[in-house]
Structures are given as C-alpha cells and as structure tokens.
Amino acid sequence: MSLDVAPKANWFSRLAHPGQFLTWSRYLLAPLTVAVLVFFAVGLWFALYNSPADYQMGDTVRLMYVHVPNAWLSQMVYGVMAIAALGTLVWRHPLADVAAKAAAPLGATFTALALYSGALWGRPTWGTFWEWDGRMTSTLVLLLIYLGVIALWRAFDDQLKAGRIIAIVTLVGALNIPIIKFSVDWWQTLHQPASVLTASGPKMPGSILTPLVLMMAAFTLLFFLLHIVSMRTEILRRRATSLQRQAAMTGGTP
Secondary structure, eight states: OHHHHHHHHHHHHHHTSHHHHHHHHHHHHHHHHHHHHHHHHHHHHHHHHSSOOBTTTBGGGGGHHHHHHHHHHHHHHHHHHHHHHHHHHTSOOTTHHHHHHHHHHHHHHHHHHHHHHHHHHHHHHHSOSOOOOHHHHHHHHHHHHHHHHHHHHHHOSOHHHHHHHHHHHHHHHTTHHHHHHHHHHHSOOSSOOOSSSOTTOOOSOHHHHHHHHHHHHHHHHHHHHHHHHHHHHHHHHHHHHHHHHHHHHHTSOO
C-alpha cells in the first residue's frame, strides 16, 4: 500500500509545482473562457427574459442574480485563501502563498460588488442603502480584512516571509465567515434566512432558482479563470524579480 501512495503523492507534488502549473494551467484558459461566456449568456437570458418580476419588488428583484453570486464568492474566495494558508503553514507548499495572494484582490472585488449591489437592491426594497445589521456589517468587515491582506502582501519585499505571516492573519480572519453565514439566524436582520441550500430543499420556484444557479455558476467559473491567470502572472513576476536580483548581485543583465 505504501508503494502506491508515495508515487501518487510525488505525482501531485510535481503537478502543483509552479513550473508544472504554468505548463498545464494554460490549457484550461480557453475552455474556461468559453464556459464563462456560455454560462453568462444563458444565465442573463433566463434572468432577464424567463424570470418573473416580484409582486412586491418588481424588476428590482433581478439585482439578486448579481448580488447573490457576488455575496457567495466573497465567502468562497476567502475559503480558498484559508485552505492556501494551511498549505503554507502545514505543508509549506510553494504554490500555496501564490494562490492566496492571487485570490485576495479577486475576493475584495467580489465583496465590494456584493455590498454595492446589495445597497442598490436595498434602497427600493427596504427604503435605505445601508443598515448596520449583522450580515451587512460582517460583510463590510470581510472587505476590510481583504484590503488588510492585500496591504500586507505589498508591505513585504520577501514574499516567502510574507506568506507565512499572512497565512496566520488569514486563518484568524476566517472566523468572520461563519459570522456572516449565521448572522441571519443569530440576530435580527433585514436579510432573509437561507433559501437555496436548506435541509428541505430550495424555497423558491424554478423560474427564479434556474437563473440564480446559472449566474452563480458563471461568476464561480469567472473566479477560477481569473484566479488561474493571476497565479500565472504572480509566478512569472516572482521569476522576473529573482532574475533581476541575481543580475544585480553578479553585475550582469537578467
């Protein structure tokens, strides 16, 4: 049994090595791009032409198809960063801090879009752009954590040292994710409880659920596409920086 496990572990390590990642990940870019375009096209068609207006909110309910996917990704991306932080601290994987650094700006963008679209949706629905309820406030805290992580990455010249420090900060910040998730259950809030993933199944009609799932898939695929591109860019940037430093030490040119 041990003879079988070791080759598999070595195969995975080679596959996730930065150099190997640059090789195989480029073949994912084209199919992911096509998938993103297809899911957005189909999802938007269902959202705009096959989804009914709400009897109370009217057509403003269609903001849900942008707000909910961004809110979902604001938390999912941080989950990716938390897993990468474990990869840095526990397994010291060379690609883990690259994945974490590449994900942070994307997570911050999705979180900002979730807050902005939520404010646009809240004004005609609740009569206010902002309310300091549990979910809104904890999501704003999440945005600040993202921005803090991005600032920390830029504050260190030594990215390997930064990766270990930021991994700890990331794991501490992960405590905010369950607060966001369960804030509607713990405190009085304007947000409704979960209506898609529940023990009894989705609590919305198929005409609304279908475009919502399609748009969530489209935004999720968009994240994976942008994350791969960002990781590739970060690896190449680090290689260029390393070559420049070596050239400066030897007095040559990179």
